[in-house]
Amino acid sequence: MTKSKYFPRKIYIEKASLGFPMTKRILKNASHVPVEIVEDVENLIDNIKISRDFIGEGKKCLLITQNRGKFVKPCPCTPHYIGCNYFIINLELQCPLDCTYCILQHYLENPMITVYVNTEDLWKQLDDFLYKNKNRTLRIGTGELGDSMALDHITKHSKDLISFFKKRKNAIFELKTKTVNIENILEIEPAENIVVAWSLNSYKVAQNEEKGAPPVRERIEAARLLSNRGFRVAFHFDPIIRYQGWVYGYAEVVDELLEKVKPSAIAWISLGSLRFPPDLKTIIKKRFPNTKIIYDEFILGKDGKLRYFKPLRLQLYKEIIDVIRRKRGEKIPIYFCMESREIWRKTLRKTPRGKEEVEKYISLLRV
Template sequence: MTRFDFKIIFIHKQALKYPLTARILARLQVPTEIIDDSLVIREEIEKSPDPIAAGKKILYLAQQKGKFIKPCPCTPRMIRCGYLIINSILGCPIDCSYCILQAYLDDPWITIFVDEDKLENSLRPLLKASLPAGLRIGPGELTDSLALEPYTRQAERLAQLFYRSSRTILELKTKTTNIDSWLDWPPSPNIVFSWSLNAETIAKEEEKGAPPVGERIRAAAQLAIRGHQVGFHFDPLIYFEGWEREYEKVIKELFALIPSKLIRWISLGALRYPLNFRKIILLRFRHKAIFASEMIIGRDGKFRYFKPLRIKLYTRIYEMIRDYGGENLPLYLCMEDEEVWELILKKKPERRKDLFLLFSPPVNN
């Protein structure tokens, strides 16, 4: 079980009436403060020498004033996978150096939107049978889907909705080992638990607060052997001295514990970040070698590895996955262009439908 420490919970006065607020407060014994404006948190946090690190210790319970469901913005000029994002929690207690949320989110603290009924009403249209199979949705773009699960049980509630959904897939993307409560659940083809994996050195140096990669794989294996759907994301792939050896070790370990036929998909994505993320590097990670690699500003305006370097990374990781995991495992690239898709995967999706097909439940389900 991966637990996190929190220093304080701020509760917007309008959030007091919701059952989720009560559930969180019952499970987390930390000081609370009722506020009517999040400016109070900002003032508090700006006293800290590292507001982003300080924000990871602060929970803010509030109502969602905007939309709970949004399409993943992906990135311009790259192949999109049509992912839908659930905006139920913003921010993450894990402090990954490369995490673009540090620049993407306005607030450094973790906001939990507690109006679950509104969330469920927003999700209902996505449970329709008329939607294309393989449409994926999840909260894992703006938070770790399971990091706060011991306190919120929000993922469980989402899973209950999607459990019998005919086509849409709920993806619970995590770096944690918070799977205990799922062990007794019967598996569903519509619920996929997925883990971000990386080389052990990267996990150790760059993913502060996340469990070691081996523990993540073992957690995934526990669910996979019970018939649950699991996926993996080698994202961000990072070019560093010894990368080939270290990634091979992880891939070998992954397939030693989980046969490829139990894996729903694997994605690959090389390190990338938007221009405004530079300010985070300067403030927090200026001495980290991973940000001093040979990068260019890509067509989407993001810093990316020099393309031949990306192709080298993808080619080797692809070969390793095929060597250890076989030819049939669905693989896709995250935020890459057509040229890279064709060079690595020898195909490119012509339409979104082609990608949805890749994510659709296996036929034997």
């Protein structure tokens, strides 16, 4: 498997965050990286933003600071489409990988890879939140504002988070990654409410549009290793992208996935087609001038995002669902990320009335 791991060119530490155990851990695990202590984080961010490709520049530095707000938030999802009642943990922001379509290029004000080190506040906020919701099963994860595992050799967050959630049975905790950075997880015992998920795509899309990410075959191999250790795994085909030969391209990956990973170990598979706010198109054009993914025909959805016409989306989903169902995957729960009721009905023959029903559908099936 690809062994190259991300290290920043420089670590910036906010002065007030120097004394935290997590700061010490990061400095120990990245001891060869130059460090600068900063008084004013806003000023540092403003300076990075002067750079022509400030998104790319931000990926080269790691900022250590504190989250002075809420660590746990509902997933922003998108208005007018069905969500899944997911909650996100803001422990890290930004990502060292560089996918063409990454929404973070448009979404986050701070381009630097950022780690919040006040983890005692995180555990307290999580306990309060889980207690307030003790009568439901929550799905919660870290992979929305970055990649859950891309920094794991530096932070070892996976070990802390899994140890915490193992004892909180009203939560299903998900780590979501494109990396194969699983060494820390291989050292710990699995639990039913822990899910390690991979974002997958066709080999062609991954190769052309997911700069810095290991090949899809290696991601599947990492999933196989963890599922053989007893971990539940999950997969997100998102964003599904049309190109000449996409039917075969996606079928090939589903085939390999369901050959290598036992369907009974798969907690869920989600599907989502390419969608992006119009402003992201401008950023993609500038940063990835050779990409073709933004030049298909799109409509402006009710949420203000560009997406494929509904008949095209239906075709994409039907083909992929059909392969999953044919290849030993008939019992795997499948759901959509940000899709309409009509798409649910016409592909999965389900019409969830809202995100609560989707939450139940996904979380009740296996835990």
